[in-house]
Amino acid sequence: MNMKKAAVLLILMLTAATFAWAGPPQEKDSQLERGHKVYDKWCFPCHGTGVGKPGTDALKARGQNPAVLEERTDLTAALINTVVRHGVGFMPVFRKTEISDAELDAIDAYLMRNNKK
Numbered sequence: 001m002n003m004k005k006a007a008v009l010l011i012l013m014l015t016a017a018t019f020a021w022a023g024p025p026q027e028k029d030s031q032l033e034r035g036h037k038v039y040d041k042w043c044f045p046c047h048g049t050g051v052g053k054p055g056t057d058a059l060k061a062r063g064q065n066p067a068v069l070e071e072r073t074d075l076t077a078a079l080i081n082t083v084v085r086h087g088v089g090f091m092p093v094f095r096k097t098e099i100s101d102a103e104l105d106a107i108d109a110y111l112m113r114n115n116k117k
């Protein structure tokens, strides 16, 4: 076998070994982690803790307690998805090119992680 064929074979073997090494994905945890990441990028600037967070301030002014979304236990996917895709008040619409349906599902899972089952 020539060098080139040997090199290709080696790369194939390494690739296969890498996939075997990764093992089965932790479905649920990775979904929550993904949701947390997407949330931090797009939602935290308005819905986080601390001062100058317009989403948290607006919900606080409305009497929502807790006002921080990450602390809620009553959010539903239906509410989150409607608000994210259609906007509400000062909150903008997020398009699928910004937040995909799969990413929105992950946000739902993340924000509903503490809901009573």
Ligand code: HEC
Pocket (backbone or CB within 6 Å): 039, 042, 043, 044, 045, 046, 047, 054, 055, 056, 058, 059, 062, 064, 069, 075, 079, 080, 083, 084, 088, 089, 090, 091, 092, 094, 099, 107
């Ligand atoms: C530019 C600031 C801003 C961003 C970014 C933002 N929001 Fe909001 N959000 C608001 C404001 C302001 C309200 C309150 C609107 C009102 O009721 O007048 C709100 C309300 C909501 C509500 C309704 C809560 C309730 O109890 O009615 C949900 C759910 C929500 N946002 C989810 C999200 C998610 C998820 C993201 C990220 C994808 C996000 N928001 C990004 C500003 C923002």
